[in-house]
Amino acid sequence: MKYRHLIFANLLRKKIRTTLTLGSFAVALFLFGLLAVVRGAFNQGLEVAGANRLVVVNKVSIIQPLPISYLDKIARIPGVTLVTHANWFGGVYQDERNFFPQFAIEDQTYRQMFPEFIVPDDQWKAFIGDREGAIVGEDLVKRFHWKVGDRVPIKGTIFPGTWEFNIRGIYKGSRPQDDTTQFWFHYKYLEERQNLYRKGLVGWYTVRIDNPDNATRVAAAIDELFTNSPWETKTETEKAFAAGFVKQAGNIEFLLLSIGSVVFFTLLLVTGNTMAIAVRERMRELAVLKAVGFSDAFVLALVLGESLFLAAIGGGLGLALSKLFTLRGDPTGGMLPYFYLSPPAVILGLLAALAVGMVAGILPAWSAMRLRVVDALRRV
C-alpha cells in the first residue's frame, strides 16, 4: 500500500489530538466491551438454555417448593423422557461476599440432564459414593484454590447449621458461556438433615422432552395435572424461565442500549469534530494533491482512511483492554458468573467503531472531495 505513509504522516501531524481521539475510541469501546459482558452475563441463561428442556416451578413463586412425589407423575406424561430436580441451598462460604450458587441435586439424573457440564467418570463415581460429596465448577475451584479431596464447610442460611462437604469432582463447561461457578451436592444429604415439615420437597424440576416442538403441549399437560392441587405448577421452557429471571432485574437490554447509544453518539461528535478540524487545516495541501493529479475519489478515501484507521486502532485497543479486564474474572464476587467477552461481541464492537469512524469522516471527506483547487490555493 504505497499511500499508507500519507495516512500515518497526517495522523502523526498533531500527536496530542490523535492520541486524544484514539483515547476516546478506546474508552468508548472499553465501555462497550463491559456492557456487552454485562449483557452476556444477564442473558447467559438464554444462550445456554436447552431447547428440549422444561422447568417446572411452584405457580405461586419460585421460592415455594414442590413435592418430590411429582417426579414420577411428571415422568409418566407422554413426551417426557427424563426428569430431575434441584434445590437452591443459599449457603455462605466463609464470608457473605463469597457468593456462588449451591444446588442440592438428584445424583442419578442430573448429569444426564445437563450433558454440557463435563465431569470425569471416576470423579462422578467418587461423588456418588460419598453422601457428603460435592462437584464444583472449575472457575469456583480457581477462585477459592480448592482441589479434589478438600473438605469445605458451608453455613446454611435457608437450611440452618454448618454443612461439611468433600470435593469429589470438578466439572467443566463444554462451551465458553457455560457457568462453571456452581456447587452441587446430594439431595439425599440435604434431605437427611431436614426437619419433618420440610422433608420431601424440591425447589424445581427440570424435564427433558422428546421433541422441542412438543414443549407447549407437554408444559400444558404438566400444569394441568397439578391444577387445583395444594402445589400448582408453572411450566415453561428453560429459555423462557431464564428470560423471566432477566426481566426481574429490570429492562437491562434497554438500559445497556441507552448507555451504549449515548457513548457512541458522543464519540461520533468528538471524532467528527476532530476530522473536520483536521481537514480544514489541510485545505491547501489537499488542493495541492488534486493539482498534481490525485483524484477527488482519492482525496475522499484518504480522509476516510484516516478516520477509519483511528476508529480501528482506538476501538481495537478499547476492546483489547476490556478483554484483558474480563480475563481477571468476575469482579462482582459471583453475581456475574458468566463474565466473558464473546468473539461476536468483539466483532460487533469493531464494526460499531468502524461505523462511527465512517460516519464521522464522511462529511469532512466529502467537503475535501468537493474542494475546488483554485479556491483552496487562494486561501492564505
Add this chain to the structure above:
Amino acid sequence: MVRVDGRGDGNSLVRVRGLDKKYQRGSEEIHVLQGLNLDVDAGDFVAFMGPSGSGKTTLLNLLGGIDLPSAGSITVAGDEITHMSAAKLTQWRARHVGFIFQMYNLIPVLTAFQNVELPLLLTKLSTAERRQHVETALGIVGLMDRMHYYPRQLSGGQEQRVGIARAIVADPTFLLCDEPTGDLDRKSADEVMDLLARLVREHHKTVLLVTHDPVAAQRAQTVLHLEKGVLVEGQAAEVR
C-alpha cells in the same frame, strides 16, 4: 516561438484561442480575460507580467486545468482540455503539468523525498523506479543531501527547489510557475531562476512563469504583459 495574435501555425505545444474568464462578485461581473490568444512552442520560457488582479494567475490556472474558462479553448500537446470532464482533467494534469507555487505548498509531514515522490504515486512505477526518479529530480535541484529533511528543516530557497523537483519528477509536458520567487530573498530567487533557466536550456522543459519581479522575468525568453484581459508582447531575452 511565442505568439499572442492567434496566428500560430498549429504545431504549438500550447494553443489558446479566444479565452474568456468572467467572475461574479455579488451583482458585479468581472471580466478578467477577454478573447486571449496564445501560442507557445515546446522548450519556450515565457514570463507573464502585469499588475495585481490582471488575471496572470487565472491564466496559469486555466492552462493548468485547475480552473475552467467562460469561453474559448486551450489545447496542450494536442489535447483540448476545456471540454474534458473533471476526472479526465485530473489524469491529464498528472501527465502533463508540473505546478510550482509561490508558497511552495510542500506537505509539512512528509520529507523532501516523500514530497517529490507524490506525483509518482499516481504512476505504475515500482518502489525502486520511483526512488531512482526522485533521486534524479533532487539531484537536478541540488538537494540530494537533504532528501530526508522535512520542509521545516529547509530554507525557503531549498523548499522551493524541492517544489521544483516535485514539479519535474514525472517529466511533465510543461511547468507552470506562479510567483516562484515571490517569497524568497534576492539570492534564493536568483538560484531558483537559474534552476528554471537550466531546466529549459539543458532539459528542454517548457516553462510558463507568472511574476511581479522584473529581474526574474528577464530570465525568460519572452515576457508577455497582461493588460485589460489580453496579452501583449514585452521584451525578449536569451535564456540566461
